[in-house]
Structure formats: structure tokens, C-alpha cells
Amino acid sequence: MRIDGALHSLDQPPRLDPKKAHNIDVVIDRLKASPEQRGRVAESLELALKLGSGLVRLLWQDATEKTVAEWPMSNQNFDPATGYHFPILGARHFSFNSPLGACSLCGGTGTQLLPDAELAIPDPTRSLEDQPVGPWRRAPKRMAGHYKSLLRDLAKHAGVPMNRAWKDLPGSFHHLVLHGSADQSVTFSQIKAERLSENKKNF
Numbered sequence: 001m002r003i004d005g006a007l008h009s010l011d012q013p014p015r016l017d018p019k020k021a022h023n024i025d026v027v028i029d030r031l032k033a034s035p036e037q038r039g040r041v042a043e044s045l046e047l048a049l050k051l052g053s054g055l056v057r058l059l060w061q062d063a064t065e066k067t068v069a070e071w072p073m074s075n076q077n078f079d080p081a082t083g084y085h086f087p088i089l090g091a092r093h094f095s096f097n098s099p100l101g102a103c104s105l106c107g108g109t110g111t112q113l114l115p116d117a118e119l120a121i122p123d124p125t126r127s128l129e130d131q132p133v134g135p136w137r138r139a140p141k142r143m144a145g146h147y148k149s150l151l152r153d154l155a156k157h158a159g160v161p162m163n164r165a166w167k168d169l170p171g172s173f174h175h176l177v178l179h180g181s182a183d184q185s186v187t188f189s190q191i192k193a194e195r196l197s198e199n200k201k202n203f
């Protein structure tokens with residue numbers, strides 16, 4: 001048997017600490033791999049899979065009997081190395097018409113909707129003061145003021161001047177506006193003020 005990675009004879013089992021969890025494997029066979037051993041390998045694997053309910057570990061040892069590699073394998077729909085389970089495969093897993101088989105990026109349509117920076121910033125010579133973000137500039141007046149304030153807070157956060165043309169601003173700022181700040185938090189003055197007035201209204 002193999003306990004916590006070490007091989008032991010069944011005649012002389014080691015004392016185990018009952019308070020600890022142990023990994024106990026049954027050793028089914030040990031052989032020198034060669035084409036002549038094919039049948040024996042198949043038989044041993046079959047027995048191991050049966051005993052291990054579909055889970056078997058293959059150990060490679062060098063001449064000194066040191067384990068140099070360990071392959072966990074399974075004949076179930078399960079990857080023992082990662083724990084990844086998958087269902088019994090059928091036609092629908094290979095069909096783009098089925099949510100199960102469809103490409104996860106496009107949902108099987110073959111096209112993907114992505115933001116286009118050139119459409120978002122139609123005129124990159126506009127400065128931040130002139131609102132270079134097209135959809136924000138075309139927004140109704142109240143919202144346009146709100147977006148302007150967002151842009152001002154972003155500029156303040158990044159330390160870039162409002163009177164500089166979009167095209168002359170660093171790529172990191174472009175990324176901040178177009179894709180967000182990821183895990184970095186940005187303080188927005190107006191959202192705070194609006195939330196406060198909303199709260200007042202509710203009270």
C-alpha cells in the first residue's frame with residue numbers, strides 16, 4: 001500500500017495518527033514497462049479502476065525506485081488532476097445550436113459585439129473639456145453634465161489636464177475611460193452628491 005506518498009508492505013503497516021487525514025492507496029502492480037507487458041498493464045489498470053471507483057494513479061520510478069512522476073487518471077468524465085467534471089458527451093455538446101456546444105465567446109452566432117474605440121471617440125483632437133466621448137456629448141443636457149463631471153473626476157484621478165486633446169493623452173488614461181479602472185477605486189464627486197439628494201427625496 002501507499003500511505004501519504006510512501007510505499008509500505010501490508011505485513012508491516014505503519015502506525016497512523018487517527019486525528020490526521022491520510023492518503024491511502026492500494027498498490028495493484030509494479031512492473032518494468034515494455035511492449036511485452038501490454039496485457040498485464042491493461043489487466044492491472046482494469047482492476048485498479050474497479051477498486052478505485054474510476055480513479056487510478058500511475059507512478060513512474062527510476063532505477064533507485066524513487067518516484068519521478070505521478071499521473072492521476074480516471075475513466076470517468078472527470079479530470080483527477082484538476083477535479084474538472086464534465087457530463088456524458090452527446091451530439092448537443094458539439095452543436096453550435098445548443099447552449100452546451102456553442103462557442104462561449106459568441107454564443108454560436110459567429111459574431112461578437114465589442115466596443116469600438118474609434119466610434120466612442122469620433123474626434124480625438126477634442127480636449128477633455130470639449131467632451132471627446134461621442135455618446136456622452138450627445139446625451140441629454142442633464143446627463144451630459146453628469147458625464148462631463150465623470151470625465152473631470154477621471155482626469156483628476158489620473159492627473160491629466162482637461163485642456164489636452166484626447167489623442168495627446170497617455171494610453172493608460174484612454175484605457176481608464178474606455179475600459180474602467182479594474183480594481184482601483186476612483187472617487188466621483190457628482191455621483192456622491194446625486195445619491196445624497198436622492199436619499200433626501202426618499203426621506
Ligand SMILES: [Zn+2]
Pocket residue numbers: 103104105106107108109110111
Ligand atoms: Zn465563437
